[in-house]
Amino acid sequence: MGKLIRGDINEEFAWSGYVEAGDFVFLSFCVGNVGKSVEEQINGAFDDMEGRLKQTGLTLDDVVKIDVLFRDAWNIPVLEKVIKNRFKNGYPARKTIETNFAHAGGPDGLEVQIDGIAYKGKSLS
Helix, strand or coil, X not given: CXXXXXXXXXXXXXXXXXXXXXXXEEEEEECCCCCCCHHHXXXXXXXXXXXXXXXXXXXXXXXXXXXXXXXXXXXXXXXXXXXXXXXXXXXXEEEEEECCCCCCXXXXXXXXXXXXXXXXXXXXC
């Protein structure tokens, strides 16, 4: 049985930035560029995700599923634009929901958070 590997741990808020479990890497709370435009925050979240993936030897190309949390779901077209630019070898499965964030930036701060699942096994294609 494989060992779980936890990384990018935040002791203050009690979460792991990623957890490796078997052939999968689970990524949580990817955010970036808080307080800037929605497009900049989406790119910042994917930059954060890329940084965590790099720690496990993976890239965005290995992401198979993302869950996107928006303060305003009407920003989905901005997300789609960014995904088309960032994911060159196929798109991940996706779920998008709208939520209020409990974040220090308040209503002018965090607009988007992205969680993901990456596959580190051999390609099935």
